Amino acid sequence: DARVTQTPRHKVTEMGQEVTMRCQPILGHNTVFWYRQTMMQGLxxxxxxxxxxxxxxxxxxxxxxxxxxxxxxxxxxxxxxxEPRDSAVYFCASGSKDRYEQYFGPGTRLTVT
Amino acid sequence: LAKTTQPISMDSYEGQEVNITCSHNNIATNDYITWYQQFPSQGPRFIIQGYKTKVTNEVASLFIPADRKSSTLSLPRVSLSDTAVYYCLAPRGRALTFGSGTRLQVQP
Structure with a gap:
């Protein structure tokens, strides 16, 4: 069962630090999306x-x-x-046919203190 | 910028049909409408997409009127496991904007 993988799943860091999130799209998919989800702003x-x-x-x-x-x-x-305002869940998604059918990863939950 | 509007929440009982409508009055002419389902602590999951009239798959049906300014996701005979947030995605050009989501609560 092909899936999008994301690492890390959780990240806690201090303000000012660099954060790198990684995504492995489904093999063969040629479109990759990055989203951020918060309670206030949604996806x-x-x-x-x-x-x-x-x-x-x-x-x-x-x-x-x-x-x-x-x-x-x-x-x-x-x-x-x-920055603290970057705290959110970051999703990666990939697709092969068009922009509409996207397959999402499990997300990286980022907390910046 | 593309804007979509959905009800914030809906309640239903097991076995009932649920219809969730999304308004997207400025969708681009060539773009499709897509619906996603999201469970807590998971990424959204593709449910169905359509361009006009009616599309049906093993999970849901999607009704799109001729003017394409809205779409209705229909879930037949919902179960407790259908409790989730449902999003419509109606692009306009390069803008891929998800709606704010409809939280569906299915009761026994």
Whole structure:
């Protein structure tokens, strides 16, 4: 049963530290999405890639967030420096057919103190 | 920016049919409407997608009127395990905006 994997599942860090979250999309999927979920804002799209190229990162705070796909099996989301307001669950999703049918990973719960 | 509107919550009983409607009055002409289900501490799970009229799969049906400004997810004969949050996704161009979600509570 193919699944999206995310590491770490939980991360607690102090304000100002760098945080890197990793995602392994389902093998063969060519589209990768990063979302952030909070109680207040719900599910927000941060960025998405197709064939490893960024298609849209307009939802991402550019001054501290960066997203990359070093290769087809790895996507990374980096926050530097982290702030308490970045505390949220970060989801990675992948898809193969179009933007609509997305398969989500279990998420990384980030707490910045 | 694409905006979707859903009821915040709904209650139902086991065995009943549940219909959840999402308003998306500025969906792009070529985009599909998709619905997801999310359980606590899990990522959303794809349920169904459609462009117009009616689509049915083993889990749900999706009704989309001709003007495509809304869509209705229909869950037949719900069970306790259908208790979850349901999101519609109705893109406009590059904007992929999930609705705020409808929390469905199914009672015995």
């Amino acid at each position: 927000e799209l941060l960025a998405y890639f197709r064939n490893r190229a960024p298609l849209d990162d307009s939802g991402m705070p550019k001054d501290r967030f960066s997203a990359e796909m070093p290769d087809a099996t790895l996507a990374t989301l980096k926050i530097q420096p982290s």
